[in-house]
Amino acid sequence: MTEQAHIPKVAVIVGGGTLTALAHDPFEIRDYGQAGSLTAAELIARCGAISDRVALVPLDFTPLPSFDMGPAQWLALCRLCEEALRAEPDLAGFVLTHGTGSLEEAAFFLSLVWDLPVPLVVTGAQRPASALGSDGYMNFFQAARVAACPEARPQRVLVVLHGEIHRPAEVTKTHNFGLDSFRSPDLGPVGLVIGGEVRLGRAPALRAPLLDWRGMGPLPRVDILHCHSGGDACAIEAFIAAGARAIVAAGFAPGYATSAQAARLEVWIRDAGGLVVMASRAAGSVVATSRNDGHGFLPAGRHSPVKARLLLQLALAAGLAPAEIARQLAS
Numbered sequence: 283m284t285e286q287a288h289i290p291k292v293a294v295i296v297g298g299g300t301l302t303a304l305a306h307d308p309f310e311i312r313d314y315g316q317a318g319s320l321t322a323a324e325l326i327a328r329c330g331a332i333s334d335r336v337a338l339v340p341l342d343f344t345p346l347p348s349f350d351m352g353p354a355q356w357l358a359l360c361r362l363c364e365e366a367l368r369a370e371p372d373l374a375g376f377v378l379t380h381g382t383g384s385l386e387e388a389a390f391f392l393s394l395v396w397d398l399p400v401p402l403v404v405t406g407a408q409r410p411a412s413a414l415g416s417d418g419y420m421n422f423f424q425a426a427r428v429a430a431c432p433e434a435r436p437q438r439v440l441v442v443l444h445g446e447i448h449r450p451a452e453v454t455k456t457h458n459f460g461l462d463s464f465r466s467p468d469l470g471p472v473g474l475v476i477g478g479e480v481r482l483g484r485a486p487a488l489r490a491p492l493l494d495w496r497g498m499g500p501l502p503r504v505d506i507l508h509c510h511s512g513g514d515a516c517a518i519e520a521f522i523a524a525g526a527r528a529i530v531a532a533g534f535a536p537g538y539a540t541s542a543q544a545a546r547l548e549v550w551i552r553d554a555g556g557l558v559v560m561a562s563r564a565a566g567s568v569v570a571t572s573r574n575d576g577h578g579f580l581p582a583g584r585h586s587p588v589k590a591r592l593l594l595q596l597a598l599a600a601g602l603a604p605a606e607i608a609r610q611l612a613s
């Protein structure tokens with residue numbers, strides 16, 4: 283057996299974003315992309331130093347900036363990974379490079395549906411591939427190491443940036459430009475990558491996939507109401523008129539809407555069977571049941587508004603009843 287045969291094989295999907303973006307100026311870290319972006323094969327070619335540790339296989343995917351990524355692209359990615367695994371059953375895992383703007387949404391959505399037997403590790407970068415001191419190459423390398431790591435398998439989907447391994451349900455982007463932007467506010471990372479050494483720590487509880495992504499059609503509309511001082515019911519009326527099946531309130535911490543908004547949402551629940559989830563504008567801790575019982579709102583638990591929204595879309599698509607949705611939000 284050759285030495286090469288012992289090197290784990292990891293497939294690479296370039297989903298878009300800063301990690302593969304190229305600027306003309308090596309000091310440009312805000313308005314980049316003028317010089318195009320790297321394909322998966324080009325990214326791998328720039329990471330020759332990794333090749334004695336992980337064999338990287340490029341997959342073809344049409345990348346988009348994170349603000350244009352959504353369920354359609356994430357489901358296409360599931361399909362691509364399943365086909366790749368069928369063609370190469372010895373793949374140890376997948377790395378997805380994703381724009382950081384919606385990276386936590388992508389990773390969370392994928393974690394709710396991922397049922398392939400090898401892990402998917404999502405990474406990104408705060409500085410483009412052309413920048414001096416780009417974080418992208420190290421993030422990419424460390425993500426590949428985690429994807430190749432047998433202990434990562436049971437975790438199914440993980441996020442790796444800046445030497446930290448995070449759970450999709452917990453991680454959030456906290457800074458526009460800082461390299462340590464991705465944090466898990468209450469519980470912290472589930473592991474570290476020191477250089478190329480992977481140290482997985484606490485083993486978080488996992489939920490079973492919410493539904494089978496194969497054959498999944500367009501997801502039901504779920505909107506987010508951003509609560510702010512003086513907020514009225516105008517956005518709620520627009521969401522209802524647009525056909526929202528549920529509304530997530532990004533409430534005042536630890537979980538309130540204005541009186542005008544709460545009153546309109548209560549009427550929607552009572553008269554039209556609307557579903558309302560109360561989340562919080564604050565990143566830490568939970569939105570608990572007690573505060574929302576009287577209104578009929580389901581508490582978002584530990585879920586941020588954007589993650590509660592994705593969970594609701596999938597839960598409604600799966601036909602879950604409100605009591606089961608509440609259980610999912612609490613887990």
Ligand SMILES: NC(=O)C[C@H](N)C(=O)O
Pocket residue numbers: 298299300301346347348349380381382383384406407408409
């Ligand atoms: N750092 C980033 O990846 C931001 C990027 N523009 C995005 O697609 O989200």
